[in-house]
Amino acid sequence: MTDPSPAVLDVRDISISFGGLKAVQGFSLRIPPRALYGLIGPNGAGKTTCFNLLTGVYRPDSGTVALDGQRLNGRKPHQIAAAGLSRTFQNIRLFGDLSVFDNVRLGCHLRGSHSISGTVLRTSYHVGQERAIAERTFALLELFGLAGRSFEQARNLPYGDQRRLEIARALATEPKVLLLDEPAAGMNPQEKVELRALIRDVRDRFGLAILLIEHDMGVVMNLCEHITVLNFGETIATGSPEAVQNDPKVVEAYLGTE
Amino acid sequence: MKTLINQARALSPAAWSVIPRALWPVAAGLAVAVLMHAVVGPNVPGFTAKMMLVAGINIILAVSLTVVNGFTGQFSMGHAGFMAVGGYVAASITYYGSIKFFGSADFAGGALSWTGSGPHGGGPLGKGDLLFMGSCLVGGLAAAGAGYIVGLPSLRLRGDYLAIVTLGFGEIVRVLLQGTPDQVQPWRAAEAAETPWYSLMLKLGGPKGFNLLPTYTTLFWVYLFVTITLIVCYRLKNSSTGRAFLSIREDEIASQAMGVDVTRYKVRAFVIASFFAGTAGGLYAMDIGAISASDLGFLKSFECIIMVVLGGMGSISGATLAAIILTALPEILRELPPVWPAGLALLAVMAVVQGAHRRWHPRSLVVVAAVTLVAELGRRYCASQGINLAEYRMILYALLLIVMMISRPQGLLGVREVWEIFGRRARRPGAVASPPGASSGVSP
Numbered sequence: 070m071t072d073p074s075p076a077v078l079d080v081r082d083i084s085i086s087f088g089g090l091k092a093v094q095g096f097s098l099r100i101p102p103r104a105l106y107g108l109i110g111p112n113g114a115g116k117t118t119c120f121n122l123l124t125g126v127y128r129p130d131s132g133t134v135a136l137d138g139q140r141l142n143g144r145k146p147h148q149i150a151a152a153g154l155s156r157t158f159q160n161i162r163l164f165g166d167l168s169v170f171d172n173v174r175l176g177c178h179l180r181g182s183h184s185i186s187g188t189v190l191r192t193s194y195h196v197g198q199e200r201a202i203a204e205r206t207f208a209l210l211e212l213f214g215l216a217g218r219s220f221e222q223a224r225n226l227p228y229g230d231q232r233r234l235e236i237a238r239a240l241a242t243e244p245k246v247l248l249l250d251e252p253a254a255g256m257n258p259q260e261k262v263e264l265r266a267l268i269r270d271v272r273d274r275f276g277l278a279i280l281l282i283e284h285d286m287g288v289v290m291n292l293c294e295h296i297t298v299l300n301f302g303e304t305i306a307t308g309s310p311e312a313v314q315n316d317p318k319v320v321e322a323y324l325g326t327e
Numbered sequence: 328m329k330t331l332i333n334q335a336r337a338l339s340p341a342a343w344s345v346i347p348r349a350l351w352p353v354a355a356g357l358a359v360a361v362l363m364h365a366v367v368g369p370n371v372p373g374f375t376a377k378m379m380l381v382a383g384i385n386i387i388l389a390v391s392l393t394v395v396n397g398f399t400g401q402f403s404m405g406h407a408g409f410m411a412v413g414g415y416v417a418a419s420i421t422y423y424g425s426i427k428f429f430g431s432a433d434f435a436g437g438a439l440s441w442t443g444s445g446p447h448g449g450g451p452l453g454k455g456d457l458l459f460m461g462s463c464l465v466g467g468l469a470a471a472g473a474g475y476i477v478g479l480p481s482l483r484l485r486g487d488y489l490a491i492v493t494l495g496f497g498e499i500v501r502v503l504l505q506g507t508p509d510q511v512q513p514w515r516a517a518e519a520a521e522t523p524w525y526s527l528m529l530k531l532g533g534p535k536g537f538n539l540l541p542t543y544t545t546l547f548w549v550y551l552f553v554t555i556t557l558i559v560c561y562r563l564k565n566s567s568t569g570r571a572f573l574s575i576r577e578d579e580i581a582s583q584a585m586g587v588d589v590t591r592y593k594v595r596a597f598v599i600a601s602f603f604a605g606t607a608g609g610l611y612a613m614d615i616g617a618i619s620a621s622d623l624g625f626l627k628s629f630e631c632i633i634m635v636v637l638g639g640m641g642s643i644s645g646a647t648l649a650a651i652i653l654t655a656l657p658e659i660l661r662e663l664p665p666v667w668p669a670g671l672a673l674l675a676v677m678a679v680v681q682g683a684h685r686r687w688h689p690r691s692l693v694v695v696a697a698v699t700l701v702a703e704l705g706r707r708y709c710a711s712q713g714i715n716l717a718e719y720r721m722i723l724y725a726l727l728l729i730v731m732m733i734s735r736p737q738g739l740l741g742v743r744e745v746w747e748i749f750g751r752r753a754r755r756p757g758a759v760a761s762p763p764g765a766s767s768g769v770s771p
Contacts (some may be wrong), residue, residue, distance in 0.1 A: 124584060150586035158584075164577035166742055167570070175570045179586030180331035185595065188566045190349040195566070197339025201331055202567065204338070230506050242586055243330070 077102045077278050078154070078246045083132030085120070091113025092118045093302045096132070098280075100246065105272055106280045107293030107310075111322055114299040116282045117159055120248050125149040137245060151179055155244035157235040159251050159282070165224035168186055169234055172223050173209055177202040205218045206241065210264070212274075213237045215268070222240050229260045240275060249281040261285060265292050290314065298322065329495075356554035364439060364547035376546060380614060382654040383549035384607050387556045388648040389634035390643055391603030392570055396632065397641035397742070398569060399596045400576025401482065402490040406604050407627035408497030409470040411620055414607020415504060417466030418537045418612040423530070424458050425541060432541055440543040445715050459543040463552075463609035470605025471598045473500075478597035482590055485579075497628050504620035509533030536619025537612070538630055544614035548633060556603050560643050563599070571640065573742070633724060637731060639738030644745040649738075660716040660723070668700025 074098035084094045093115045100106050108116050121127045123134055125146040134141040136152050144152070155176075164172050187195040210216040213233045218226060223234060232252055239247055241314065252268070253261050265288055272279050283289045289296065290310040298306040298313055300322040306313050313319055368376050388406060395403045410576055425432045434440075435455030453605035473496075481492040531537055568576070571592045574582040583589055634653055638645030674695055681687050709716055716723070726733045731738065 110377050126580065126584075145588075146580075146583035147586045147588045150584055156584055158581065162578050162581035162584075164574050164581065166577055167573060170707070171570055172571075174567070175574050175582075175587070176585050178567050178571055181335065181567055182332075183567045185563075185599070186566065189562055190345060191562065192345045192349075193342050194335065196348070197337070198331070198335035199566065201334035205331065205334065216700040238585065280471040283379060 075102075076100055077137055078123075078280070079133075080123065081133045081135075083119075083129040083134060084168045085118065085122055085127055085130050088277040091302050093122060093129075093299075096122075096299070096302075096304060098297060100278045100280060102245075103272060103276055103279055104147040104278045105268070105292055105294050106278070107289045108280060108282045108299065109284070109286075109289055109296060111314075112301035113301075114322075115302040116299055117250060118302075119299070120156060120250055120282065123149075123248065124154060137311045147179075150242055150244075153243070153245035154248065155230070155239040155246075156248040157239050157250055157252065159254070161228075161231050161235055162232055163223040163235060163238070165222065167223060167224055168209065168220050169215055169226065170206060170219040172234060173206040173238050173241050174202050176238040177205055179242045209241055228255045229257075232256065233264075236267075236271070240271065244277055246278045246280065247277060249283075251282055251284060253283055253285045261288055264288070268292060352555060352558040355558070356551045359554045360549075362545045363404070363550040364545060368546045368663075374527035377657060378654060380544065380546055380549050381386070381548070382651050383553045384611050384614070385630075385634065385650040385654050386553050386647050387603055387607040387610070388631045389638065389646040390556055390560050391600040392631045392635050393638070393643060393646045394563065394572070394596050394599045396635050398564065398576060398645070399593055400640070401593055401596070401598070402486065403493040403597070404490050404625070404628050404632065405477070405493035405495075405497035405500075405550055406600070406631045407623040407625070408493075408500040409474055409601040409604035410608035410611065410627065411497075411504060411618075411623040412473045412499050412608070413463075413466035413470035413601075414608025414618045414623065415466075415537065416469040416605070417462040417530060417609030418540050418618050419531070420462035420465055421459055421543070421609075421613060422464065422537070422540055425455065428458065431456065432539060434541045434542075434543070436543050439547045440545050442542060455541065456543060459541075459548075459609075459613060463548075463613075466609040470608065471602035474598045474601025475594065477695070478594045478601075482593040482597060494625065494628070495583070497625060500545035501624045505534045507533045508529045509535055515551055530690045534621070536617050536621070538617040540613055540616045540618070542613055542616045544610045549610055549614075551607055556606075557643060557647065557730070559599075563596035564641075564643060568592070568595070591631065595690060632665040633728065636728065636738055639740035639742065641742035642738065642740040645738055645740035648740075656718050656723075657720050660720055663709070663716060666697055666702045666706055670695065670702070674699070714741075734757040738771045 078100040080098040083096050085092050094234070096115075096119055098106070098142070108119065110116050118127065122129050123141075124162075125144055125148070126273070136154055137263075139152055141149050141152060141154070164175065167175070181198050183195075186192075192241075207216060207219075210219060213236070213271060215226075215230060215234055215237065218230065223231065226234060232255070236247075236249065236252065236298075249268070253264055256264060268279060268281070274312060281289075281293070293310060296306075296310055296313045297304055297310065298316070298319050300318075305318045305322060306316040308316075363379070371379070388410065392403065392406050395401050405551070422432050425435065429435045435453050436459065437453035437456055438451045440453075440456050440459065477493070477496050481489055485491060509532060563572075571582070571587045574585065574587055575589055575592060579589055608618070608623075630653070634649040635646050637653065638647070638649030674692060677692060677695065681692075706716075
């Protein structure tokens with residue numbers, strides 16, 4: 070099966086093992102622009118490991134990752150972020166002591182240029198850049214309904230707000246592809262409905278492709294156009310939500326065999 | 328959305344406006360320095376003036392260490408090593424420069440660095456002052472270079488390992504400087520005569536230290552440097568670079584994922600901190616007219632760390648306050664005046680400030696009252712028994728640190744500045760419309 074549309078993120082056959090454990094084996098994925106893809110699987114299936122491979126936290130033993138035709142293999146996490154791949158974390162990793170505002174401002178860091186002399190002398194460009202960063206941050210926080218909490222410490226936010234702040238921070242890096250690691254974890258049903266709308270809105274507004282890991286089937290099946298199912302590091306099914314839901318292997322992986 | 332760079336261009340103020348923004352810190356530094364030199368210095372007892380000078384040098388050390396230990400959260404234990412590098416370089420340049428250009432290593436400065444008694448004939452600045460300033464800056468650059476060389480490989484390490492490497496660096500510098508020969512052994516005279524390096528080493532004073540330096544450091548020069556250090560570090564903290572530093576401290580993995588080149592920013596912080604430590608070394612050497620590596624060992628590094636930890640990891644004003652307190656404390660302890668008036672005054676100020684902001688912290692008031700009471704009782708007891716508390720100051724520091732670690736591990740002020748304790752967090756959502764970043768370009 071070949072996809073005629075050009076893929077913004079093209080992952081081919083990446084594998085990694087930790088000692089004897091084959092954490093991810095032969096993972097491939099082609100995400101077209103503006104697509105909403107899902108990655109699901111039971112606990113320990115290797116979903117977060119996949120994200121870590123894509124974002125450079127781990128280096129794949131084999132296989133290639135390409136973003137917009139640029140090879141990402143062997144690059145460091147900050148270089149991959151600069152190439153346009155941004156992520157959130159399963160166990161939220163905000164800068165807890167910094168304000169909500171500063172968390173998102175840090176996301177803007179990547180797209181600016183920051184010389185020590187410019188910072189110390191407060192050159193015109195530096196001042197303009199700080200203003201642009203503040204403006205952009207404020208716009209993002211408003212979009213996520215967090216503007217009113219700008220000056221609270223990030224660690225003091227409620228859980229759902231922290232998740233959304235992480236997405237806002239990731240968007241501030243101007244990514245082409247956004248990886249969301251369990252964005253709905255710990256949210257109540259109402260928040261989950263809002264999150265679905267928010268993710269769609271983000272995709273349309275910023276025109277980026279989104280790949281998300283999620284355990285909540287309501288969110289995944291409703292949101293994603295295409296789903297990949299992992300089990301024990303191997304891809305056991307890919308396809309539309311309906312196809313995946315009815316795949317016997319998937320049912321087996323989730324429910325076990327009789 | 329437009330790209331950030333385009334947006335930044337559109338929002339940049341006029342190009343000429345960089346001149347006032349870049350120059351006013353220098354002007355402020357000069358104003359503070361002149362104030363200290365002309366108004367404060369002559370009107371306080373000589374000993375107090377001397378303590379203010381030492382406090383100024385300690386402020387530079389503590390604030391610069393805050394950039395590494397406070398902002399980026401890396402634990403450097405070799406700050407005195409960089410101070411020694413800068414100090415020896417500055418001392419050599421001043422001493423041998425004086426001999427080469429002025430014919431002798433005597434004082435050749437103007438009124439601003441004149442510490443002797445009686446009127447000084449020359450103008451405010453002499454030729455020696457320029458040499459002194461230049462040597463301090465070159466000393467800072469040398470220390471920054473050392474910081475780069477040490478930092479580049481070692482800042483890939485984390486936590487304890489970095490502490491060990493920097494501790495090792497400080498000790499290596501001390502041992503190397505102490506190990507330089509102070510006289511030519513007869514059997515090496517020929518080697519010494521033809522090896523410029525050997526003769527250079529010979530001139531560093533060896534274990535006895537580098538003595539007989541002309542003394543240029545006055546309140547003027549120290550507080551000029553203090554102001555500039557404070558403003559530079561403050562501007563760094565409130566900028567994209569500073570946020571990158573802080574993000575490394577908060578969560579290195581998230582910081583990388585947001586595109587911060589972690590190693591590069593750690594090295595940047597290290598180099599900046601080393602630079603200021605180096606200039607402080609120069610000021611220190613030309614203050615007492617001598618510099619000895621044995622004074623700049625582990626204990627000096629540790630003193631700097633205590634100041635940073637006490638003041639708050641990442642608070643510039645906190646480090647400044649801690650440097651002043653820890654410089655003054657041994658002297659105050661020597662003959663402790665009654666504590667309760669100061670305690671009461673502090674209580675009153677805290678109550679007024681808290682009342683004005685309607686944010687009551689009854690616990691803080693109780694703690695201050697209790698500490699005042701205990702300190703006063705302790706003072707009376709020691710006075711009646713004839714105990715000199717200054718002799719026990721190291722024990723007191725240790726106790727202080729233990730108490731801090733248990734009750735307030737983030738230091739007195741944490742990452743905040745004195746003026747932010749109430750302001751920022753109390754801000755109403757409505758006030759958000761003008762985020763501080765938007766105006767931060769104009770204020771310091």
